Amino acid sequence: MHISPGFANLNGEQIRRVQDLEGELEVILIAHEKMPVLSDLSREELRSLQEMERKMGITLVAYRQE
Numbered sequence: 001m002h003i004s005p006g007f008a009n010l011n012g013e014q015i016r017r018v019q020d021l022e023g024e025l026e027v028i029l030i031a032h033e034k035m036p037v038l039s040d041l042s043r044e045e046l047r048s049l050q051e052m053e054r055k056m057g058i059t060l061v062a063y064r065q066e
Contacts, residue, residue: 006033036063 008031010018022029039062041049049060 006036007031008033038062039064 008014010031014031018029018031041062045062049062052058053060
């Protein structure tokens with residue numbers, strides 16, 4: 001089971017540059033080593049995911065496992 005889709009391993013200077021851009025754009029940026037691919041869920045799988053989101057008050061994102 002994968003916990004995250006490959007977050008980038010940034011050095012201090014890279015983190016600072018990303019944080020500067022976050023401030024400029026007024027957004028939160030997430031850096032990945034490579035672009036994660038969203039999973040194609042069946043209607044039933046999507047309903048299950050949405051039900052869990054509703055019950056837990058969270059947002060889930062389904063990535064395909066590589």
